[in-house]
Amino acid sequence: MEKIVVVGANHAGTACINTILDNYKDKEVVVFDANNNISFLGCGMALWIGKQIAGAEGLFYSNKEILTGKGAKIYMETKVDCIDYDNKKICATDKDGNKIEETYDKVILATGSLPITPRIEGMELENVQFVKLYQNAAEVIEKLKDDSIKHVTVVGAGYIGVELAEAFKRNGREITMIDCADTCLSGYYDRDFTEMMTENLKQNGVQVVFNEMVSKIVGNGKVEAIVTDKNEYKTDMVVLCIGFRPNNELGKDSLELFRNGAYIVNKRQETSIKDVYAIGDCATVYDNSIKDTNYIALATNAVRSGVVAAHNACGTDIQSIGVQGSNGISIWGLNMVSTGLTLEKAKANGYDAITTEFEDLQKPAFIEHKNEKVKLRIVYDKNTRVILGAQMASREDISMGIHMFSLAIQEGVTIDKLKLLDIFFLPHFNQPYNYITMAALTAK
Incomplete structure (x- = not known):
């Protein structure tokens, strides 16, 4: 055998x-x-x-x-x-x-x-945490039973860092989130989308710190502060989420x-x-x-x-059809999903990339209950018109929409194919000329 x-x-x-x-x-x-x-x-x-x-x-x-x-x-x-x-x-x-x-x-x-482990002073201090395995999360939750841990600093503003910033705030702690980049979620969204999430974090009480590099963690046995190249922040726990x-x-x-x-x-x-x-x-x-x-x-x-x-x-010849990196996040009701390349990444990969975007209510204006705006951006190649990426944000659950764009990237669909795509309409769900149709119709 x-x-x-x-x-x-x-x-x-x-x-x-x-x-x-x-x-x-x-x-x-x-x-x-x-x-x-x-x-x-x-x-x-x-x-x-x-x-x-x-x-x-x-x-x-x-x-x-x-x-x-x-x-x-x-x-x-x-x-x-x-x-x-x-x-x-x-x-x-x-x-x-x-x-x-x-x-x-x-x-x-x-x-x-x-987890990527930074080579900085103070890594051995108590309450310097990683969150990767079940045991890591269990240890953090056990420590949070200690009311003296009032402030948590999250290092890293990617998906995990942003999610943990919300989690610790919901747990009753004061939160600082630090990243050396100039925005959050930059690997998945263009700046106008990342700024939406940054503002969402601020409105919910997270202190957001960008463009600062952590240089050391200080304390007498336990964490007492975290020091960057520009400032020092008092804190009781440091959670490192700088990547894997x-x-x-x-x-x-x-x-x-x-x-x-x-x-x-x-x-x-x-x-x-x-x-x-x-x-x-x-x-x-x-x-x-x-x-x-x-x-x-x-x-x-x-x-x-x-x-x-x-x-x-086991002997059955099957090949992967490839991936688009489809992903999503939901923080205090702000839902963001993306697939494929951002405009910045598309240009970095040699594409002559441009975007088309549209923002509108999810449902007709006469639907007054739970009818939120949706923001859509589609990245595509200016010459071939092929779709390269898409980003969506709303307080509605618009997550299923990104699957269509994932398939479009996989199959090499052009932006023009979306202009007359058969998208159903019912006021309970959407608009007859919805943001997908309108973004395609207004593409240059």
């Missing part, structure tokens, strides 16, 4: 393991994971910290018992020390120090990503790497070594918006990559 070893059992790994177990009964599946839990939904940590959900129980969708019940052999709390790719052998150590060896026919790396890096420890000396250290894979999730696959945050993706290899760490991408790798490792 062919043996497939999966190293890592979070989103990508779990999707991969389930796909093999559910579809290929002739395969032996062995799993290694260094953690003591499986399938934790990290996207729910901010909701947990912010007391918007009752607890962490619903943030797990699988466990060791479920997977072993399907026939997998699971090593939990077991760290893989090395992989001998030439002899197809894995060496690991469990929590009791026991050495384990497993051979494989094929191996799938799902080692995920690790691919966890490539097991293959960095053997496999071909992307510029950020991720394993380079093809559309079958195959690495540069035969019978070795990589999935999730440790691997690259094919980005349809730039028509090239890229790194986009999202849980949705991880799950899809796990499914693709599982089928290919």
Whole structure:
């Protein structure tokens, strides 16, 4: 019986393991994971910290018992020390120090990503926190039972930083959010959208600090202040959210790497070594918006990559159709979604990019109850007219609209194709000449 070893059992790994177990009964599946839990939904940590959900129980969708019940052999709390790719052998150590060896026919790396740790003074102080794993969130929540922690500083204004700023504020703390960039969410939105979110944070009591670089954290045993290149801020806890890096420890000396250290894979999730696959945050993706290899760490991408790798490792030829980096965020009722490239990113990737945009009420003006404005921006190539990206913001739930733009980028649809697109109308939902139609019709 062919043996497939999966190293890592979070989103990508779990999707991969389930796909093999559910579809290929002739395969032996062995799993290694260094953690003591499986399938934790990290996207729910901010909701947990912010007391918007009752607890962490619903943030797990699988466990060791479920997977072993399907026939997998699971090593939990077991760290893989090395992989001998030439002899197809894995060496690991469990929590009791026991050495384990497993051979494989094929191996799938799902080692995920690790928080970027800044090299600054004061990192060893109590109440300097990362929020990545279940244990990290649980530790933070336990510490927040201490009423002396009145102020929390979040370092980083990406998705996780913004979500945690809201979460800690909802938890009753005073919040400062610091970033060296000049705006928040800059990787996903153009400036007029990011300014909407910045103003939203300010209106809800978050102190927003941009264009400042953290230089050190100070305190006597515990955090007392955080120092930037321009100012000092008194605080009781520092939460670092400055990004993640691919966890490539097991293959960095053997496999071909992307510029950020991720394993380079093809559309079958195959690495540069035969019978070795990589999935999730440790691997690259094919980005349809730039028509090239890229790194986009999202849980949705991880799950899809796990499914693709599982089928290919088991002999079924399936290729990824690529991704657009579709994403979304909701902070104090302001909903923002995007896909593909911002205008700035499109130009940086060599496109002669321009935009068309439109802002209007979601429903006809005579609908007076719960009828909010929607802002839409579409980025497209001036010469080919092909859609490259889209951004939407509203206090309405407009999230489903971004799926159409994701498909448009995937399929190379032009902005002109949207002008007479058959979009239904009903006053309960939208306008007859809605913002999508109008943005397309007014495109240059």
